Amino acid sequence: MSDPTIKGLPPPPTKYDGSPFRIAIVHARWNDAIIKALLDGTVKKLKEQGVKEENIVIKSVPGSYELPFAAQKLIEAGKTQSSNAAPSMLASTTNLLSLIDNNPTAPASTTPQPAQSSTGGASTAPFNAIIAIGCLIKGSTMHFEYICDAVTHGLMKVQLDSGTPVVFGVLTALNDDQALERAGIGRKETKGHNHGEDWGLAAVELAAQTSDWQ
Numbered sequence: 001m002s003d004p005t006i007k008g009l010p011p012p013p014t015k016y017d018g019s020p021f022r023i024a025i026v027h028a029r030w031n032d033a034i035i036k037a038l039l040d041g042t043v044k045k046l047k048e049q050g051v052k053e054e055n056i057v058i059k060s061v062p063g064s065y066e067l068p069f070a071a072q073k074l075i076e077a078g079k080t081q082s083s084n085a086a087p088s089m090l091a092s093t094t095n096l097l098s099l100i101d102n103n104p105t106a107p108a109s110t111t112p113q114p115a116q117s118s119t120g121g122a123s124t125a126p127f128n129a130i131i132a133i134g135c136l137i138k139g140s141t142m143h144f145e146y147i148c149d150a151v152t153h154g155l156m157k158v159q160l161d162s163g164t165p166v167v168f169g170v171l172t173a174l175n176d177d178q179a180l181e182r183a184g185i186g187r188k189e190t191k192g193h194n195h196g197e198d199w200g201l202a203a204v205e206l207a208a209q210t211s212d213w214q
């Protein structure tokens with residue numbers, strides 16, 4: 001058994017205040033039970049850190065392969081929405097198709113700043129962080145390796161190109177049990193650890209640390 005004091009994300013060095021931030025989660029739907037648990041863990045930690053429910057936008061895509069594209073669209077839409085100051089298309093949980101159908105034409109220009117809503121409702125500021133959640137489980141072909149590679153590089157490219165942090169919430173498991181344990185719903189008595197919780201914490205820490213870096 002591994003030593004819990006060595007591995008994993010330690011508690012944040014300080015308690016970050018998530019209340020000014022607007023965070024988007026985009027999740028794949030493949031491996032549904034695992035995704036649901038990871039999503040719950042992520043949202044739980046975001047809220048515990050003070051992120052307001054109305055400033056957490058959740059979108060879905062079919063599989064992990066679609067995550068980089070969707071993350072990029074969300075970032076662009078958030079920036080455009082902010083510069084247009086239009087009524088919030090992203091304020092509620094909707095299907096990604098509605099976002100793509102309203103493909104923004106204005107250039108994405110703003111660096112994410114803490115979300116502020118003059119009305120006290122959902123923010124229309126650019127997203128301070130995106131969390132991309134997926135679960136890839138190895139099968140008998142090379143499919144797993146190709147998708148893991150593409151998604152990992154795709155998400156890294158999106159965050160570097162956009163300047164918006166993208167948390168890597170993609171499990172790359174060699175079997176079902178590895179995935180279940182990392183979603184905190186393992187079949188053994190210990191159940192494992194829900195990595196979604198780490199991703200929620202990481203998003204707030206990243207937003208707090210980087211949103212005012214110029």
Ligand code: DLZ
Nearest residue numbers: 028030062063064065134135136137143
């Ligand atoms: C096709 C596929 C397979 C075999 N396995 C997974 C998986 O374990 N996890 C996941 O998120 N998605 C999987 N997919 C679907 C692809 O990610 C993608 O949605 C399709 O290839 C369509 O682009």
